[in-house]
Amino acid sequence: MSDHHTYKKIELVGSSRSSIEEAIDNALAEAAKTLSHLEWFEVIDTRGHVVDGKVGHYQVTLKVGFRIADS
Amino acid sequence: MSDHHTYKKIELVGSSRSSIEEAIDNALAEAAKTLSHLEWFEVIDTRGHVVDGKVGHYQVTLKVGFRIADS
Amino acid sequence: MSDHHTYKKIELVGSSRSSIEEAIDNALAEAAKTLSHLEWFEVIDTRGHVVDGKVGHYQVTLKVGFRIADS
Amino acid sequence: MSDHHTYKKIELVGSSRSSIEEAIDNALAEAAKTLSHLEWFEVIDTRGHVVDGKVGHYQVTLKVGFRIADS
Amino acid sequence: MSDHHTYKKIELVGSSRSSIEEAIDNALAEAAKTLSHLEWFEVIDTRGHVVDGKVGHYQVTLKVGFRIADS
Amino acid sequence: MSDHHTYKKIELVGSSRSSIEEAIDNALAEAAKTLSHLEWFEVIDTRGHVVDGKVGHYQVTLKVGFRIADS
Amino acid sequence: MSDHHTYKKIELVGSSRSSIEEAIDNALAEAAKTLSHLEWFEVIDTRGHVVDGKVGHYQVTLKVGFRIADS
Amino acid sequence: MSDHHTYKKIELVGSSRSSIEEAIDNALAEAAKTLSHLEWFEVIDTRGHVVDGKVGHYQVTLKVGFRIADS
Amino acid sequence: MSDHHTYKKIELVGSSRSSIEEAIDNALAEAAKTLSHLEWFEVIDTRGHVVDGKVGHYQVTLKVGFRIADS
Amino acid sequence: MSDHHTYKKIELVGSSRSSIEEAIDNALAEAAKTLSHLEWFEVIDTRGHVVDGKVGHYQVTLKVGFRIADS
Amino acid sequence: MSDHHTYKKIELVGSSRSSIEEAIDNALAEAAKTLSHLEWFEVIDTRGHVVDGKVGHYQVTLKVGFRIADS
Amino acid sequence: MSDHHTYKKIELVGSSRSSIEEAIDNALAEAAKTLSHLEWFEVIDTRGHVVDGKVGHYQVTLKVGFRIADS
Numbered sequence: 001m002s003d004h005h006t007y008k009k010i011e012l013v014g015s016s017r018s019s020i021e022e023a024i025d026n027a028l029a030e031a032a033k034t035l036s037h038l039e040w041f042e043v044i045d046t047r048g049h050v051v052d053g054k055v056g057h058y059q060v061t062l063k064v065g066f067r068i069a070d071s
Numbered sequence: 072m073s074d075h076h077t078y079k080k081i082e083l084v085g086s087s088r089s090s091i092e093e094a095i096d097n098a099l100a101e102a103a104k105t106l107s108h109l110e111w112f113e114v115i116d117t118r119g120h121v122v123d124g125k126v127g128h129y130q131v132t133l134k135v136g137f138r139i140a141d142s
Numbered sequence: 143m144s145d146h147h148t149y150k151k152i153e154l155v156g157s158s159r160s161s162i163e164e165a166i167d168n169a170l171a172e173a174a175k176t177l178s179h180l181e182w183f184e185v186i187d188t189r190g191h192v193v194d195g196k197v198g199h200y201q202v203t204l205k206v207g208f209r210i211a212d213s
Numbered sequence: 214m215s216d217h218h219t220y221k222k223i224e225l226v227g228s229s230r231s232s233i234e235e236a237i238d239n240a241l242a243e244a245a246k247t248l249s250h251l252e253w254f255e256v257i258d259t260r261g262h263v264v265d266g267k268v269g270h271y272q273v274t275l276k277v278g279f280r281i282a283d284s
Numbered sequence: 285m286s287d288h289h290t291y292k293k294i295e296l297v298g299s300s301r302s303s304i305e306e307a308i309d310n311a312l313a314e315a316a317k318t319l320s321h322l323e324w325f326e327v328i329d330t331r332g333h334v335v336d337g338k339v340g341h342y343q344v345t346l347k348v349g350f351r352i353a354d355s
Numbered sequence: 356m357s358d359h360h361t362y363k364k365i366e367l368v369g370s371s372r373s374s375i376e377e378a379i380d381n382a383l384a385e386a387a388k389t390l391s392h393l394e395w396f397e398v399i400d401t402r403g404h405v406v407d408g409k410v411g412h413y414q415v416t417l418k419v420g421f422r423i424a425d426s
Numbered sequence: 427m428s429d430h431h432t433y434k435k436i437e438l439v440g441s442s443r444s445s446i447e448e449a450i451d452n453a454l455a456e457a458a459k460t461l462s463h464l465e466w467f468e469v470i471d472t473r474g475h476v477v478d479g480k481v482g483h484y485q486v487t488l489k490v491g492f493r494i495a496d497s
Numbered sequence: 498m499s500d501h502h503t504y505k506k507i508e509l510v511g512s513s514r515s516s517i518e519e520a521i522d523n524a525l526a527e528a529a530k531t532l533s534h535l536e537w538f539e540v541i542d543t544r545g546h547v548v549d550g551k552v553g554h555y556q557v558t559l560k561v562g563f564r565i566a567d568s
Numbered sequence: 569m570s571d572h573h574t575y576k577k578i579e580l581v582g583s584s585r586s587s588i589e590e591a592i593d594n595a596l597a598e599a600a601k602t603l604s605h606l607e608w609f610e611v612i613d614t615r616g617h618v619v620d621g622k623v624g625h626y627q628v629t630l631k632v633g634f635r636i637a638d639s
Numbered sequence: 640m641s642d643h644h645t646y647k648k649i650e651l652v653g654s655s656r657s658s659i660e661e662a663i664d665n666a667l668a669e670a671a672k673t674l675s676h677l678e679w680f681e682v683i684d685t686r687g688h689v690v691d692g693k694v695g696h697y698q699v700t701l702k703v704g705f706r707i708a709d710s
Numbered sequence: 711m712s713d714h715h716t717y718k719k720i721e722l723v724g725s726s727r728s729s730i731e732e733a734i735d736n737a738l739a740e741a742a743k744t745l746s747h748l749e750w751f752e753v754i755d756t757r758g759h760v761v762d763g764k765v766g767h768y769q770v771t772l773k774v775g776f777r778i779a780d781s
Numbered sequence: 782m783s784d785h786h787t788y789k790k791i792e793l794v795g796s797s798r799s800s801i802e803e804a805i806d807n808a809l810a811e812a813a814k815t816l817s818h819l820e821w822f823e824v825i826d827t828r829g830h831v832v833d834g835k836v837g838h839y840q841v842t843l844k845v846g847f848r849i850a851d852s
Contacts, residue, residue: 003514004513004514004520004523004554005512006509006510006511006512006523006524006527007510007512008508008509009508009509009510009558010363010508011363011365011366011418011508012361012364013361013363013364014359014361015360015361015362016359017358019092020091020092020162021161021162021197021200023359024190024197026359026361028192028195028196028197029195029196030361030423030426031195032195038192038195039192040189040190040191040192041189041191041192041197042187042188042189043188043189045113046114047111047112048111048112049110049111050111050112050135053100053103054096054100054103055092055099055112058092061364065510068527071527075227075228075229075236075239077225077226077227077239077240077243078226078228079223079224079225079226080224080225080274081224081292082224082292082293082294082295082347083291083292083293084290084291084292084349085288085290086288086289086290087288088287088288090163091162091163094288097288097290101290101352101355116185117184118184118185119166119182119183120182120183121170121180121181121182121183121206124170124171124173124180125167125170125174126163126166126167126170126183128288129163136226142243145443146440146441146442146443146449146452146483147441148438148439148441148452148456149438149439149441150437150439151437151438151439152437153437153576153577153578153579153631154574154575154576154577155574155575155576155633156572156574157572157573157574157575158572159571159572165572168574172574172636172639203577205437210456213456216301217298217299217300217301217307217341218299219297219298219299219311219314220296220297220299221295222295222297223295224295233375233659234658234659234697237687237694238693238694241689241692241693241694242692242693244692245692245693251692252688253687253688253689254686254687254694255685255686256685256686258397259397259398260395260397260398261379261396262394262395262396263383263393263396266383266384266386266387266393267380267384267387268376268379268383268396271376276295277689278297281314284314304446304730304731305446305481308474309480309481312476312480312481313480315479316480322476322479323475323476324473324475324476325473325476326471326473327471327473329752329753330752330753331752332734332751333749333751334738334748334749334750334751334774336742337738337739337741337742338735338738338739339731339734339738339751348476365505366505366506366507366508366560367503367504367505367506368503368504369503370501370504372501374660375659375660381501381503382503385565400681400682401681402679402680402681402682403663403679403680404678404680405667405677405679405703408667408668408670408671408677409664409667409668410660410664410667410680413660416506430582430584430585430594430625431583432580432582432583432594432595432598433581433583434578434579434580434581435580435581435629437579447730447765447768450758450765451764454760454764454765455763458763458764464760464763465759465760466757466758466760467757467758467759467760467765468755468757469755469756469757489579491581494598497598516589517588517589517801518800518801518839521829521836522836525834525836526834528834529834529835535831535834536830536831537828537831538829538830538831538836539826539827539828540826540827540828542610542611543610543611544608544609544610545608545609546607546608547606547607547608547609547632550596550599550600550606551593551596551597552589552592552596552609555589561831587802613823613824614823615821615822615824616805617820617821617822618809618819618820618821618845620813621810621812622809623805623806623822626802643795643797643798643804643807643838645793645794645795645796645807645811646793646794646796647791647792647793647794648792648793648842649792650718650719650720650721650792651717651718651719652716652719653714653716654714654715655714656713656714662714665714665716666716669716669778669781696714702792704794707811720789721789721790721791721792721844722787722788722789722790723787723788723789723790723846724785724787725786725787726785727784733785736785736787737787740849740852767785
């Protein structure tokens with residue numbers, strides 16, 4: 001067994017009509033469809049578009065780190 | 072009709088006793104009183120003041136982008 | 143009485159299973175155990191770890207400012 | 214006559230189908246409709262949207278500085 | 285009475301032949317001609333031009349925050 | 356149909372002997388070979404190498420965002 | 427005697443009604459009440475609040491470095 | 498043959514118990530398992546975790562650039 | 569037992585005549601004299617002074633995170 | 640022959656009435672008058688002054704790297 | 711006569727026992743000994759060392775821009 | 782004797798096949814060939830190129846500060 005690991009980070013933008021937290025959840029759920037070993041996320045940017053003077057969607061850019069299998 | 076638009080961005084600080092999202096909403100509602108064509112927002116900074124060891128108000132600085140009419 | 147004050151800022155990481163706001167609350171509550179005169183906070187970084195493809199804990203780094211007593 | 218001036222900076226997003234330079238021109242032309250004494254601009258960000266795998270519009274965020282009249 | 289306020293921040297460049305502090309004063313004095321409820325400023329950038337190998341003018345870019353009336 | 360989407364951003368470096376715009380085009384064309392739903396790009400860095408005291412190639416680093424299919 | 431030292435940096439906000447320099451002095455004076463071996467400071471941020479359209483207080487955030495005794 | 502190339506950059510975190518250089522090596526070795534044409538790396542961040550008051554692992558975040566085949 | 573923890577980060581500058589890694593070790597060793605539960609470090613800045621055209625000491629600024637006991 | 644080189648980077652501001660690319664060319668041409676071994680450039684900042692509501696000159700700040708002879 | 715100029719920027723650290731402004735003056739005076747056509751300066755960093763709990767010297771890092779003769 | 786000094790900072794890129802520290806040494810050695818009074822360095826960027834999936838050379842960008850003689 002190796003005494004060290006290597007991780008990869010990808011950058012995603014999750015969106016939600018309700019909250020910043022839900023936008024993060026949505027991005028993680030999408031990532032988990034194809035990636036295993038998701039370990040952490042980092043919020044890079046929070047923005048959104050506006051509809052009728054209110055938040056239409058929150059758009060949260062995050063980096064998601066996962067361990068490379070067998071690394 | 073023009074094939075391009077110009078947008079202006081203004082910087083606001085919204086506040087709320089409850090949540091970061093509500094502070095964003097409050098700033099957008101204030102902007103919508105005098106501006107049309109609000110299209111997006113970008114969160115620049117999140118802070119707040121503390122009262123009795125708890126959050127008194129969240130203060131969220133955001134840039135709000137709107138299309139300049141007839142641009 | 144002095145006509146000016148001096149403040150100190152410390153850097154904390156609060157965590158929560160539920161929300162960014164609760165992670166801020168938890169850090170402030172911890173700070174309030176030993177410090178008086180807490181006046182403001184600034185969110186520096188928002189991240190978290192992932193468990194089973196979902197947010198395990200939000201981890202929010204914040205700076206907390208307090209007035210130095212008798213300053 | 215004053216021995217100093219005060220300037221204001223506003224933030225605009227110009228767009229163009231053709232080039233970064235034309236997006237800057239378009240934003241300045243829009244600003245010049247309502248403001249006098251435009252003196253300088255600073256490019257803050259360059260981005261765009263993609264249509265059919267090609268640049269649809271360049272979107273250039275710039276700050277535009279102008280002297281406040283009678284300052 | 286509202287339990288929260290909204291603030292707007294504008295970006296100014298004040299100048300002075302004498303000092304950084306006076307450049308800040310000059311920008312605030314200009315802002316106060318047309319705006320009420322000025323509450324705080326943040327220095328963004330300090331620069332100047334040089335005449336005969338000496339400072340000709342200090343040019344201090346600052347953001348000035350003011351409360352939006354009736355917010 | 357989902358009420359939200361998730362996007363992924365990848366980082367590319369496009370190059371061109373002629374212009375910054377063409378370097379962006381070249382990177383987008385390469386991305387479009389294998390990815391659908393390209394939606395936007397952000398210029399991160401502009402540099403190049405020099406040959407005989409002139410620009411040899413412009414090298415433009417950009418992030419390209421695309422919608423994840425079925426997200 | 428050790429051939430190396432370790433230093434700690436703390437973050438303070440000094441304030442003054444008169445000048446940026448005096449705000450720095452005030453923060454250092456406060457630090458010197460309880461810490462020895464102060465060696466350097468770094469200005470992180472300069473801001474202030476506004477009273478009647480003039481500077482009420484300068485608020486200067488600085489990091490102060492001091493040698494840890496016996497390090 | 499094309500007169501220009503396109504490169505892709507990925508973000509990895511390499512780790513090592515021994516040194517920053519070895520953490521970089523480990524990340525590159527992992528990348529080289531599946532990617533050809535690796536050309537350069539950029540160190541983005543250096544951190545690590547602590548075990549018994551000593552460095553447990555160095556964790557070095559780097560971007561790795563590689564030429565896209567046939568680009 | 570609490571379902572969340574709070575961490576504090578302090579900023580140290582370690583130094584060494586030999587290497588960047590040893591400067592990190594020296595700072596951690598100093599921190600471990602008075603703090604328990606050290607968990608991670610982040611390198612903020614690497615510099616040094618020069619003696620006779622060679623590195624005299626490496627000076628590495630790092631933030632060290634530790635869990636607050638009973639948090 | 641040495642197995643390594645040392646490079647120096649200088650900072651220039653090129654200007655042009657026509658385009659960003661020409662401003663880069665002009666700065667490189669100026670550098671090439673007195674320096675050999677120019678190898679790369681990095682765009683740091685793009686701005687310009689405005690004349691009659693149009694771009695007067697583009698001003699592009701760039702770092703230019705060159706190999707130190709015999710290094 | 712050329713319709714454009716090229717400028718070079720150098721980085722200096724001026725120091726003074728009295729004020730930030732005097733540290734800037736001292737750096738400009740030093741630059742003016744050997745360079746003509748100094749046109750502007752930009753403050754990059756303000757720091758200083760501490761003697762007996764007070765400011766020993768202000769140390770102001772600035773970039774100084776000058777026109778290259780005959781450019 | 783003057784009661785203050787002025788320093789100049791230059792930007793170099795040192796390289797080495799072996800380590801980050803050696804790349805710093807190589808840059809300092811090159812600087813010391815033509816400059817006296819070298820006093821400190823600051824690491825700005827660490828990168829390198831990759832050969833056969835391994836580090837070919839470390840390339841470390843650093844600023845080197847030296848006192849201007851007779852300042």
